[in-house]
Amino acid sequence: MPAAVVTRDIHKHYGRTRAVDGVSIEIETGEFYGFLGPNGAGKTTTLEIIEGLRKPDSGEVSLLGLPPWPRNEALLPRIGVQFQTSSFFERLTAREQIRTFAALYRVRGRTADDLLEAFGLADVAGTRTERLSGGQAQRLSIACALVHSPEVVVLDEPTAGLDPQARHNLWDLLREINAQGRTVILSTHYLDEAELLCDRVSIMDGGKILRTGPAATLIAEYNAPTRVSVEVRAISLDEAGKLFPDATLDEQAGVLTITTHDPSAVVSELGRRHALAGLAVRGASLEDVFLAVTGREYRS
Amino acid sequence: MTGLGPIFRAILLGFSRDRSALFFTILFPLVFLILVGGLFRTDGIPRSKVIQVGPVAVLDALPADAQREVAGVLTITKADDLTGALASVRNGDVAAVIEQRGDEVLVHYSRADPTSSGTVRGIMDSLVQSANVAASGRPARYSVRGSPVQDESLKQIQYLTPGILDWAIAVGATFSGASTLVIWRERRLLRRLTMAPIKVPGLVGARVLVSIGVALAQTALFLVVAMAFFGLRLTNSWWTSVPLIVAGTLSFLSIGLLAGAKAKSIDTAIGMANVVVIPMAFLSGSFFPLSLAPAWVERIAHALPLFHLNSGMTDALARGSPPMAVLPELAVLLGFTAVTTLLAIRLFRWDDA
Numbered sequence: 001m002p003a004a005v006v007t008r009d010i011h012k013h014y015g016r017t018r019a020v021d022g023v024s025i026e027i028e029t030g031e032f033y034g035f036l037g038p039n040g041a042g043k044t045t046t047l048e049i050i051e052g053l054r055k056p057d058s059g060e061v062s063l064l065g066l067p068p069w070p071r072n073e074a075l076l077p078r079i080g081v082q083f084q085t086s087s088f089f090e091r092l093t094a095r096e097q098i099r100t101f102a103a104l105y106r107v108r109g110r111t112a113d114d115l116l117e118a119f120g121l122a123d124v125a126g127t128r129t130e131r132l133s134g135g136q137a138q139r140l141s142i143a144c145a146l147v148h149s150p151e152v153v154v155l156d157e158p159t160a161g162l163d164p165q166a167r168h169n170l171w172d173l174l175r176e177i178n179a180q181g182r183t184v185i186l187s188t189h190y191l192d193e194a195e196l197l198c199d200r201v202s203i204m205d206g207g208k209i210l211r212t213g214p215a216a217t218l219i220a221e222y223n224a225p226t227r228v229s230v231e232v233r234a235i236s237l238d239e240a241g242k243l244f245p246d247a248t249l250d251e252q253a254g255v256l257t258i259t260t261h262d263p264s265a266v267v268s269e270l271g272r273r274h275a276l277a278g279l280a281v282r283g284a285s286l287e288d289v290f291l292a293v294t295g296r297e298y299r300s
Numbered sequence: 301m302t303g304l305g306p307i308f309r310a311i312l313l314g315f316s317r318d319r320s321a322l323f324f325t326i327l328f329p330l331v332f333l334i335l336v337g338g339l340f341r342t343d344g345i346p347r348s349k350v351i352q353v354g355p356v357a358v359l360d361a362l363p364a365d366a367q368r369e370v371a372g373v374l375t376i377t378k379a380d381d382l383t384g385a386l387a388s389v390r391n392g393d394v395a396a397v398i399e400q401r402g403d404e405v406l407v408h409y410s411r412a413d414p415t416s417s418g419t420v421r422g423i424m425d426s427l428v429q430s431a432n433v434a435a436s437g438r439p440a441r442y443s444v445r446g447s448p449v450q451d452e453s454l455k456q457i458q459y460l461t462p463g464i465l466d467w468a469i470a471v472g473a474t475f476s477g478a479s480t481l482v483i484w485r486e487r488r489l490l491r492r493l494t495m496a497p498i499k500v501p502g503l504v505g506a507r508v509l510v511s512i513g514v515a516l517a518q519t520a521l522f523l524v525v526a527m528a529f530f531g532l533r534l535t536n537s538w539w540t541s542v543p544l545i546v547a548g549t550l551s552f553l554s555i556g557l558l559a560g561a562k563a564k565s566i567d568t569a570i571g572m573a574n575v576v577v578i579p580m581a582f583l584s585g586s587f588f589p590l591s592l593a594p595a596w597v598e599r600i601a602h603a604l605p606l607f608h609l610n611s612g613m614t615d616a617l618a619r620g621s622p623p624m625a626v627l628p629e630l631a632v633l634l635g636f637t638a639v640t641t642l643l644a645i646r647l648f649r650w651d652d653a
Contacts, residue, residue, distance in 0.1 A: 083492060087492035096313060105497065
């Protein structure tokens with residue numbers, strides 16, 4: 001099967017800012033693909049170039065085997081997009097909103113109603129979009145992007161600003177969309193989201209892709225230490241320093257964190273000393289990979 | 301024009317639920333018309349009030365039809381107390397006090413209001429002169445016959461209705477042109493729509509059609525109210541107001557488009573639209589005839605689309621000019637639209653980035 005998206009060395013500069021600085025990727029058909037990075041990493045601009053909203057300064061893009069720029073009307077019905085801000089008509093209800101988009105694609109109103117149902121929005125179908133909660137508006141926005149059954153779905157930070165419950169609901173929906181055989185491309189600044197949802201992740205910073213691969217592979221490649229934390233009253237900083245000379249120690253807000261490559265030894269030693277109050281063990285995550293490849297803390 | 305139907309529906313539905321837009325485009329101008337229409341219900345200059353003290357032969361002996369004619373310009377009340385009546389003149393409550401001493405008719409008036417006291421003195425003068433002529437027993441040699449130049453049924457309302465209506469259309473179209481663009485850009489709806497298989501003429505056409513529809517609805521409502529309550533009489537060429545309204549709406553939309561093309565926020569866009577609409581309303585003679593304004597105001601007015609719409613609409617609704625008479629105004633409005641739209645397109649930005 002041909003790739004859904006191919007970009008070769010695309011660049012986009014705004015004055016001196018290199019928003020996208022040489023991005024080359026290949027996204028397979030049916031893949032769940034994520035762009036991970038802090039704000040300003042170049043994720044949105046990369047997505048907009050893939051969608052055909054922006055023309056890259058240089059480089060090649062193909063979407064479903066066709067160039068997305070200039071605006072290609074044959075391509076538009078095959079892709080569905082959702083932007084960071086929900087883009088709705090004013091003062092329309094959820095149902096009127098999605099039916100308007102359905103009509104733009106010449107899709108029957110029934111299909112739109114079914115989608116509302118599937119996205120758990122049937123109860124608020126008669127509510128104006130201005131009065132929807134953040135999670136409901138986000139779901140409606142994605143439902144509007146799917147109303148014409150696109151082959152490729154591009155979502156820009158779909159869970160930004162949602163509460164944890166709404167995020168989990170949305171994750172389930174996104175998995176389902178992908179399970180229907182659609183290619184899903186999303187950007188996120190949540191590490192856990194990329195780790196949980198995506199088949200492959202590209203870590204972006206400063207307009208460049210630093211690493212690409214399945215989250216598990218990226219984490220394994222990087223021999224990351226484990227963090228063991230306990231309350232400081234369980235064991236003092238000096239004591240811990242003597243016990244674990246190879247580990248890095250850090251004390252913050254009454255919590256002592258021992259970063260080590262040998263977590264079992266550390267935990268059993270702490271257990272022997274009955275110093276397990278407030279114990280938390282955190283394995284390596286994408287955050288550590290990010291720290292390793294950029295040389296700085298991840299800040300979303 | 302792909303996309304025209306669904307987008308037209310969406311905008312119209314949104315407009316019909318926008319209470320403040322409905323208020324400012326439909327209800328507020330209508331209230332304005334009712335207030336002003338009620339104010340000018342009595343035609344022309346308000347009648348002067350006078351007090352008659354004691355018998356005054358030239359007034360009392362008038363035949364019934366002449367009395368009616370005098371009543372059209374003077375409201376006469378009778379009183380016996382001269383001192384009290386003179387106090388009323390001093391206060392400015394009445395224009396004059398009239399009494400008769402022997403063969404002399406005395407008009408007490410205040411210099412503070414030369415217009416109405418002049419009117420009263422003029423009337424009394426002519427009444428006395430006609431009485432003198434009648435007393436001489438010879439027929440009058442000269443006579444005056446009034447002949448109104450305009451339509452005989454012409455009233456203030458014929459001028460006011462087009463003025464206020466045009467202003468209402470200008471406000472509605474300018475603001476919707478400015479705000480639609482900015483709101484859609486702010487909300488990224490414009491970008492979202494470019495991702496759907498629609499065509500730009502469909503998108504723009506939908507906005508234009510809604511505005512034209514709203515303007516025609518405003519017109520119908522205005523004419524019905526003015527006809528039902530204020531005695532507006534439509535001339536035979538009233539239908540020429542339809543192409544005028546369409547061209548006028550286009551020109552105001554283009555002003556809004558120009559404001560919205562550059563404005564960064566909705567507040568800026570509304571502000572810019574206000575800067576244009578408010579002075580334009582006064583400079584274009586929507587609320588008072590431009591003949592009262594200095595010459596330089598008239599020169600500015602000729603550059604404003606509202607002036608040309610007003611002038612065309614007065615032709616169509618009040619003067620009953622032949623349909624061809626509005627063609628120059630139509631041409632000016634469409635030309636204005638073309639220039640402003642081109643300028644707006646040059647300044648247009650798809651997004652804030």
